[in-house]
Amino acid sequence: MFQIDPMSRKPVYEQLIDSVERYVLAGILAEGALMPSVRSLSAELSVNPNTILKAYSELDSRKVIHSVPGRGYFVCDGAVAAISGHKLARMSELSQLASEFAAAGIPVDTVIACVNEAYGRAAHTETNTNGRITDDKG
Amino acid sequence: MFQIDPMSRKPVYEQLIDSVERYVLAGILAEGALMPSVRSLSAELSVNPNTILKAYSELDSRKVIHSVPGRGYFVCDGAVAAISGHKLARMSELSQLASEFAAAGIPVDTVIACVNEAYGRAAHTETNTNGRITDDKG
Amino acid sequence: MFQIDPMSRKPVYEQLIDSVERYVLAGILAEGALMPSVRSLSAELSVNPNTILKAYSELDSRKVIHSVPGRGYFVCDGAVAAISGHKLARMSELSQLASEFAAAGIPVDTVIACVNEAYGRAAHTETNTNGRITDDKG
Amino acid sequence: MFQIDPMSRKPVYEQLIDSVERYVLAGILAEGALMPSVRSLSAELSVNPNTILKAYSELDSRKVIHSVPGRGYFVCDGAVAAISGHKLARMSELSQLASEFAAAGIPVDTVIACVNEAYGRAAHTETNTNGRITDDKG
DNA sequence: GTGGTCTAGACCACG
DNA sequence: GTGGTCTAGACCACT
Numbered sequence: 416m417f418q419i420d421p422m423s424r425k426p427v428y429e430q431l432i433d434s435v436e437r438y439v440l441a442g443i444l445a446e447g448a449l450m451p452s453v454r455s456l457s458a459e460l461s462v463n464p465n466t467i468l469k470a471y472s473e474l475d476s477r478k479v480i481h482s483v484p485g486r487g488y489f490v491c492d493g494a495v496a497a498i499s500g501h502k503l504a505r506m507s508e509l510s511q512l513a514s515e516f517a518a519a520g521i522p523v524d525t526v527i528a529c530v531n532e533a534y535g536r537a538a539h540t541e542t543n544t545n546g547r548i549t550d551d552k553g
Numbered sequence: 554m555f556q557i558d559p560m561s562r563k564p565v566y567e568q569l570i571d572s573v574e575r576y577v578l579a580g581i582l583a584e585g586a587l588m589p590s591v592r593s594l595s596a597e598l599s600v601n602p603n604t605i606l607k608a609y610s611e612l613d614s615r616k617v618i619h620s621v622p623g624r625g626y627f628v629c630d631g632a633v634a635a636i637s638g639h640k641l642a643r644m645s646e647l648s649q650l651a652s653e654f655a656a657a658g659i660p661v662d663t664v665i666a667c668v669n670e671a672y673g674r675a676a677h678t679e680t681n682t683n684g685r686i687t688d689d690k691g
Numbered sequence: 692m693f694q695i696d697p698m699s700r701k702p703v704y705e706q707l708i709d710s711v712e713r714y715v716l717a718g719i720l721a722e723g724a725l726m727p728s729v730r731s732l733s734a735e736l737s738v739n740p741n742t743i744l745k746a747y748s749e750l751d752s753r754k755v756i757h758s759v760p761g762r763g764y765f766v767c768d769g770a771v772a773a774i775s776g777h778k779l780a781r782m783s784e785l786s787q788l789a790s791e792f793a794a795a796g797i798p799v800d801t802v803i804a805c806v807n808e809a810y811g812r813a814a815h816t817e818t819n820t821n822g823r824i825t826d827d828k829g
Numbered sequence: 830m831f832q833i834d835p836m837s838r839k840p841v842y843e844q845l846i847d848s849v850e851r852y853v854l855a856g857i858l859a860e861g862a863l864m865p866s867v868r869s870l871s872a873e874l875s876v877n878p879n880t881i882l883k884a885y886s887e888l889d890s891r892k893v894i895h896s897v898p899g900r901g902y903f904v905c906d907g908a909v910a911a912i913s914g915h916k917l918a919r920m921s922e923l924s925q926l927a928s929e930f931a932a933a934g935i936p937v938d939t940v941i942a943c944v945n946e947a948y949g950r951a952a953h954t955e956t957n958t959n960g961r962i963t964d965d966k967g
Numbered sequence: 968g969t970g971g972t973c974t975a976g977a978c979c980a981c982g
Numbered sequence: 983g984t985g986g987t988c989t990a991g992a993c994c995a996c997t
Binding site for chain 3: 968969970971
């Protein structure tokens with residue numbers, strides 16, 4: 416669970432955040448589910464526990480997961496909506512990127528084809544409704 | 554010339570690189586033109602000369618400008634093509650962003666509208682053929 | 692590891708680049724290996740950390756090593772090929788040198804003998820498969 | 830006479846030195862000939878007089894030309910031999926380049942072919958015995 | 968601990 | 983005046 420590439424230039428904690436959000440969006444981690452413990456994830460991914468904690472804390476502040484002292488971290492109700500909202504806020508990054516391509520004389524069709532291709536790939540990797548991870552809070 | 558925001562999270566030298574490339578693409582800095590000297594830009598932008606030098610060096614390695622020791626930096630012949638090529642290589646970033654939006658359930662139309670809007674804005678800021686900065690290399 | 696001559700006219704950072712590339716080509720630094728940290732090399736060679744960093748950054752842009760912030764620099768997969776390609780691009784320097792010798796009336800046999808001698812010396816300093824430096828990226 | 834490329838990264842004074850030596854080797858500047866004055870060359874090449882002077886001084890120390898106060902600079906007797914000797918001393922540069930290519934796994938044939946090609950080109954640009962510039966010292 | 972950015976200033980080569 | 987190398991030290995982000 417949660418693949419991390421330690422050779423990537425992207426910080427490990429960001430990779431972990433992305434990975435968790437992807438799992439939640441895909442329904443693999445259902446709202447209300449119990450997250451793996453910091454220590455177990457640390458061992459499984461060979462990653463420093465502080466790094467796991469940093470990712471969890473960030474996800475906590477994003478209202479994607481929340482900590483229950485002594486019990487662990489749980490996926491928030493409304494986590495999917497929170498993530499979608501967060502992504503929408505990043506639309507400006509795409510806008511700026513597109514502006515750069517426009518200024519560089521790259522045809523708009525090239526960019527749109529790229530977007531469509533990304534959506535096409537995503538359609539194949541459809542949400543997996545089975546294999547869901549759930550966990551009653553009690 | 555070349556606005557820098559020292560409070561931005563983006564490194565100053567990267568802001569400068571982007572700014573220079575934008576000016577070259579817009580034709581404001583013509584190929585062959587003499588760049589502002591490291592020291593003068595340093596004074597004008599209130600930025601350490603080494604920071605300017607770092608930006609210029611990176612642009613040098615990208616074949617956008619080249620140094621002539623004792624004379625200054627000049628915009629390379631083929632600078633526009635070099636920049637376009639460099640941008641094209643970054644298309645994967647846009648692809649990945651789009652994939653994230655797809656996974657978040659953001660409709661493809663929203664993304665494409667965003668791209669089109671960016672291209673629309675760019676069309677208004679057309680290349681300025683007047684006010685060009687040139688330098689007959691002497 | 693990595694001898695530097697501070698009195699040489701060749702910049703320290705270039706000496707370091709050459710030294711690293713030589714070690715990689717010789718197989719002493721295997722692809723994937725962890726490079727000495729900037730600070731430790733700085734201490735060992737009595738060279739300012741920024742100078743080490745400059746060399747490492749240049750090697751990074753040449754795809755010979757790559758940085759993983761917080762972890763260190765690693766030798767790239769394909770580093771040997773990258774170095775060879777880079778050297779091949781410098782063949783023009785040899786060509787120009789040979790032209791000068793030709794113009795100076797130095798017989799071609801003298802030059803070719805010199806080349807052969809260089810290759811003969813290299814053959815003796817064969818790749819050392821033992822004593823290799825590796826690092827399992829963990 | 831004496832082409833200079835102000836956009837080259839090679840210092841102008843070195844370009845001038847090379848150019849003069851090439852002319853002497855080609856017999857276009859005969860031993861004993863009067864060199865162009867510093868001021869006239871400066872004007873003709875659009876180069877700072879100090880730069881011309883620096884080149885002439887270096888050529889003086891190499892025994893290629895010598896100054897006669899109040900008269901100008903003259904090509905030394907034995908200038909051709911001096912230049913050839915100087916080039917021969919630079920054979921080590923070629924040797925080191927060849928060593929690098931050897932270490933990079935570039936086949937020796939590639940290097941030798943490059944040398945032969947350079948000599949072939951030089952053979953076509955044979956010494957021009959006509960059009961010689963001479964000047965009796967008195 | 969790791970790398971990365973930025974500042975400040977000295978010194979050199981080139982023009 | 984120009985760029986280029988090197989040193990020194992502060993401060994930040996990531997692990």
